[in-house]
Amino acid sequence: MLEKVLKGSPKYYMWLAFLGGIIGIGAITYLFQLKYGLSLTGMSRDVTWGFYIAQFTYLVGIAASAVMLVLPAYFHGYKQFKKIIIFGEFMAIGAVVMCMLFIVVDMGMPQRMLNVMLHPTFNSVMFYDMMVLIGYLCLNAIIGWKTLECERFQIAPPQWVKYLIYTSVIWAFSIHTVTAFLSQGLPGRHYWLTAVLAARFLASAFCAGPALLLLLLMIVKKLAKFEIGKEAIKTLTIIITYAMCLNVFLFLCEVFTAFYSNIPGHMHPLHFLFAGTEQGLPWVTYWMWIGAVLAIASLVLLIPTSLRENMKILPWALSMLVLATWIDKGLGLIVGGFAPSPFGTWALYAPTVPELLISLGIFGVGAFIVSILWKIAIDVKREAGTL
Amino acid sequence: MKRSRRQFLKVASLSVAGLGAQLAAGGMTQAAAAVKPSYKKNALALKAKRWAMVIDTREFASKEDFDACINACDTAHNIPQMPGNTEIKWIWKDAYDHTFTETTNKYQSKEVEDREYFMLCNHCENPPCVRVCPTQATYKLENGIVAMDYHRCIGCRFCMAGCPFGARSFNFTDPRPYIKDINPKFPTRMIGVVEKCNFCVERLDEGKLPACVEAAPGKIHFGDLSDPESDVRKLLDENYTLRRKPALGTEPGVFYII
Numbered sequence: 001m002l003e004k005v006l007k008g009s010p011k012y013y014m015w016l017a018f019l020g021g022i023i024g025i026g027a028i029t030y031l032f033q034l035k036y037g038l039s040l041t042g043m044s045r046d047v048t049w050g051f052y053i054a055q056f057t058y059l060v061g062i063a064a065s066a067v068m069l070v071l072p073a074y075f076h077g078y079k080q081f082k083k084i085i086i087f088g089e090f091m092a093i094g095a096v097v098m099c100m101l102f103i104v105v106d107m108g109m110p111q112r113m114l115n116v117m118l119h120p121t122f123n124s125v126m127f128y129d130m131m132v133l134i135g136y137l138c139l140n141a142i143i144g145w146k147t148l149e150c151e152r153f154q155i156a157p158p159q160w161v162k163y164l165i166y167t168s169v170i171w172a173f174s175i176h177t178v179t180a181f182l183s184q185g186l187p188g189r190h191y192w193l194t195a196v197l198a199a200r201f202l203a204s205a206f207c208a209g210p211a212l213l214l215l216l217l218m219i220v221k222k223l224a225k226f227e228i229g230k231e232a233i234k235t236l237t238i239i240i241t242y243a244m245c246l247n248v249f250l251f252l253c254e255v256f257t258a259f260y261s262n263i264p265g266h267m268h269p270l271h272f273l274f275a276g277t278e279q280g281l282p283w284v285t286y287w288m289w290i291g292a293v294l295a296i297a298s299l300v301l302l303i304p305t306s307l308r309e310n311m312k313i314l315p316w317a318l319s320m321l322v323l324a325t326w327i328d329k330g331l332g333l334i335v336g337g338f339a340p341s342p343f344g345t346w347a348l349y350a351p352t353v354p355e356l357l358i359s360l361g362i363f364g365v366g367a368f369i370v371s372i373l374w375k376i377a378i379d380v381k382r383e384a385g386t387l
Numbered sequence: 388m389k390r391s392r393r394q395f396l397k398v399a400s401l402s403v404a405g406l407g408a409q410l411a412a413g414g415m416t417q418a419a420a421a422v423k424p425s426y427k428k429n430a431l432a433l434k435a436k437r438w439a440m441v442i443d444t445r446e447f448a449s450k451e452d453f454d455a456c457i458n459a460c461d462t463a464h465n466i467p468q469m470p471g472n473t474e475i476k477w478i479w480k481d482a483y484d485h486t487f488t489e490t491t492n493k494y495q496s497k498e499v500e501d502r503e504y505f506m507l508c509n510h511c512e513n514p515p516c517v518r519v520c521p522t523q524a525t526y527k528l529e530n531g532i533v534a535m536d537y538h539r540c541i542g543c544r545f546c547m548a549g550c551p552f553g554a555r556s557f558n559f560t561d562p563r564p565y566i567k568d569i570n571p572k573f574p575t576r577m578i579g580v581v582e583k584c585n586f587c588v589e590r591l592d593e594g595k596l597p598a599c600v601e602a603a604p605g606k607i608h609f610g611d612l613s614d615p616e617s618d619v620r621k622l623l624d625e626n627y628t629l630r631r632k633p634a635l636g637t638e639p640g641v642f643y644i645i
């Protein structure tokens with residue numbers, strides 16, 4: 001099936017070349033970072049995780065979200081999703097690869113990366129995170145490839161694939177839970193030290209991931225001219241809406257706990273994110289408010305059935321939702337966790353240009369992988385007549 | 388063709404023979420190792436079950452009082468003098484409300500509030516930094532000291548996120564150009580790893596007290612917390628002391644006489 005990568009329209013090649021350019025810029029910038037160290041980033045002694053780890057956290061959610069298609073299809077026999085599952089699984093592969101790259105570029109000593117495996121440390125959540133990520137990548141690659149191959153020859157997938165699929169459902173929950181545990185169990189970081197963090201992560205992943213998937217499918221649908229299926233879109237948007245409601249609810253729980261208890265340590269991060277410090281508003285405050293407004297707006301457009309089913313409005317609502325959740329997790333979470341420093345001071349952080357270029361390069365890699373995999377999937381499906 | 392095959396066989400048989408010899412030699416060194424241990428502790432080494440530090444904050448008044456200790460530590464450990472918010476700090480001073488974030492009081496004694504306080508790694512009994520490190524580059528010694536293996540560290544900075552005391556520093560850039568006079572007796576660190584105070588474990592091994600303790604006689608005390616007869620326990624008996632963030636349960640090993 002790999003040969004499908006090679007046959008494409010000029011537009012497809014231009015797109016890949018464009019991504020290649022972005023990846024190249026990111027790679028060259030990374031070479032500088034290798035030489036001059038993480039001093040090229042905006043991180044400091046007090047803010048030791050920044051944009052990279054935030055993107056990692058967000059993308060684990062995107063990766064885990066494939067389960068929102070797999071679970072209804074395989075656990076509840078919901079046939080409408082079967083057609084698009086493969087796209088979710090292939091998107092998960094791209095997302096996991098990006099996650100791994102974000103961890104690698106964040107390391108001070110990437111050449112020693114294997115130490116995590118050579119000296120397995122069972123009390124470190126990072127060890128489990130590495131394991132579950134690698135496992136999830138393999139699961140999705142095997143399941144995706146095998147089911148696509150079977151579709152090509154128009155035969156039913158073998159039984160063992162089914163077992164792998166069931167495993168992957170549980171696995172998806174575990175990757176995002178373990179990622180939440182990375183920060184959820186750290187003493188002295190009040191913004192993260194909350195039992196609902198893992199639940200918040202899952203809720204935000206299960207709305208953001210499918211929303212992104214649907215958006216991308218809508219674009220590809222136009223380019224490759226195929227039907228996603230009205231029923232499938234309807235059901236998926238309902239799932240997205242419920243997950244987003246839960247996500248917002250859990251966030252409000254955090255706000256209540258912090259401000260009703262009136263404990264300074266718990267109020268500080270939220271106060272910093274939404275109201276700045278005595279010295280003024282940091283950049284992140286503007287973003288947080290944009291995120292809050294977008295989150296509410298997306299719900300206003302998604303909750304009423306008449307609006308949700310309007311195909312003209314839907315892409316806007318989904319875009320707002322993706323941006324809102326990205327601001328919450330891909331910007332606010334890490335900054336809010338570090339901003340009140342261990343000394344009770346305000347530690348300011350802003351990503352630098354090299355940091356953003358490297359991140360852009362990694363997003364380019366993800367887009368490249370997803371483009372190629374989706375291209376294969378579409379071609380195979382078209383030949384098999386299942387598109 | 389033929390020749391190359393013959394050559395291959397020759398090389399192969401030679402390497403098999405070599406492997407055998409190596410195995411035999413390995414077995415021999417192993418046997419030798421069983422007879423006498425290759426690592427012996429220094430007879431002069433100071434020993435304790437649980438090292439701890441008591442800082443008499445009343446004794447630190449002038450800048451010189453603080454600088455003596457900071458400089459002693461900096462020179463002993465090749466600590467670079469880096470500007471900005473990516474600096475490396477093993478022991479440093481700061482205000483009361485930055486040191487004891489949860490014990491501040493609106494109507495605090497002015498004198499206590501205006502004093503400055505030393506901060507350093509607390510060598511916690513339940514150190515979160517050890518718990519989260521994915522490579523065991525941060526580990527706890529039998530004597531309670533939390534140590535770092537700079538050659539194991541992958542620079543993920545998980546330990547820094549985990550330490551609630553801000554006791555760790557990361558080498559964002561190559562530290563060597565920023566070291567004034569390199570002390571050849573202590574290793575310098577490379578770019579990309581985390582470091583922190585090590586309670587002068589290398590000096591304790593030679594029978595010496597930590598550099599900061601030596602530089603501030605009678606002001607900083609060091610001893611065995613598990614021994615009721617020790618200096619530090621007596622001081623804790625007789626004085627009112629604070630520890631940083633005790634509510635977090637890390638059980639810091641640095642005590643402050645207020």
Ligand code: SF4
Nearest residue numbers: 508509511514516550
């Ligand atoms: S003070 Fe921080 S670095 Fe030192 S042992 Fe405790 S947690 Fe670890």
Ligand code: SF4
Nearest residue numbers: 520540541543544546
């Ligand atoms: S930065 Fe080094 S010492 Fe800290 S957790 Fe990572 S590997 Fe361990």
